[in-house]
Amino acid sequence: MKSISPLENVLKKGLYGDHEDKNESNLTKVKEIKNLLIVQIVQYKNSSSQIKDVSIDGLSLPHEALKVTANSDSRILWCGPKNWLLVSNKKDLLQTVQKSFTENDFAVTDLSHSRAIIELEGENSKEILKKGCPYNFNELRKNNCVNSVFNGITITIDMTNDNPINLRLFALRSFGESLFHSITDACLEEGYKVY
Amino acid sequence: MLYIKCPYCGMRSQNEFAYGGDATVKRPELNKEVSDKEWDTFVYLRKSPRGKHLELWHHVSGCRQWFKAQRDTVTHEIFKTAEIKEDI
Numbered sequence: 001m002k003s004i005s006p007l008e009n010v011l012k013k014g015l016y017g018d019h020e021d022k023n024e025s026n027l028t029k030v031k032e033i034k035n036l037l038i039v040q041i042v043q044y045k046n047s048s049s050q051i052k053d054v055s056i057d058g059l060s061l062p063h064e065a066l067k068v069t070a071n072s073d074s075r076i077l078w079c080g081p082k083n084w085l086l087v088s089n090k091k092d093l094l095q096t097v098q099k100s101f102t103e104n105d106f107a108v109t110d111l112s113h114s115r116a117i118i119e120l121e122g123e124n125s126k127e128i129l130k131k132g133c134p135y136n137f138n139e140l141r142k143n144n145c146v147n148s149v150f151n152g153i154t155i156t157i158d159m160t161n162d163n164p165i166n167l168r169l170f171a172l173r174s175f176g177e178s179l180f181h182s183i184t185d186a187c188l189e190e191g192y193k194v195y
Numbered sequence: 196m197l198y199i200k201c202p203y204c205g206m207r208s209q210n211e212f213a214y215g216g217d218a219t220v221k222r223p224e225l226n227k228e229v230s231d232k233e234w235d236t237f238v239y240l241r242k243s244p245r246g247k248h249l250e251l252w253h254h255v256s257g258c259r260q261w262f263k264a265q266r267d268t269v270t271h272e273i274f275k276t277a278e279i280k281e282d283i
Contacts, residue, residue, distance in 0.1 A: 065204055065205065065258075066204065079258065080203065080257075080258030083258070134196070134207070134210050135207070135208070136206075146204075147204075147211075147258065147259075148211055148256060149210055149211060149256045154255075
């Protein structure tokens, strides 16, 4: 079965906005990330299960607000108290997760097909997000994540790198096209490359 | 723009929150006989104070948690926020 990308109808490769007479490598890069495993893990409120010993792909669940634990393949985002989002290249990790978290204590939900993911890369990435999002991006560091809104669309932002700045934006699949239009609109001023 | 300190995520813009009403209202006990007047009071009757007001807020575009906030209804100053199980 062929999977259909959430941004298939809007994402066209090329250079856009004020890109003329500018070095292409300095432009903000916009791309869609596909084929990731996305799993929401929620611990029930009445659960007394300890999560300290739990490890997924060698990663522990972050306790601290806005923190991300990460390795080269997988990232676990803190999304709220007792609420995490696992994002991984390893598709087979789902079975491991389901085995690690007992049904009585955790809700494990596969969200892989229900999210659109847009990646922004470049020095202007934070400035672009500041145009539509009220969060103070000066506080956002590598391996931090934040849930917020961008022009009214609820998004999760994951900062995967700081040199160059690399941000992944997760939105509900149905909001993917709107978010792409909003983001690229904000990119026009400095020029951007879709690849 | 109003800034609200979520007890879980920290200082955030009001855009991310939804107002949830008066936090002092208590639901009648479960399985207890409740008169129409008591139920009417619980559902509809609200104070509209000028000054400090204890409120419920929902961080709907953030951690999705409910919490309490003490806010001045005149100046909109927020004095304190706390988790739902805590007292202000």
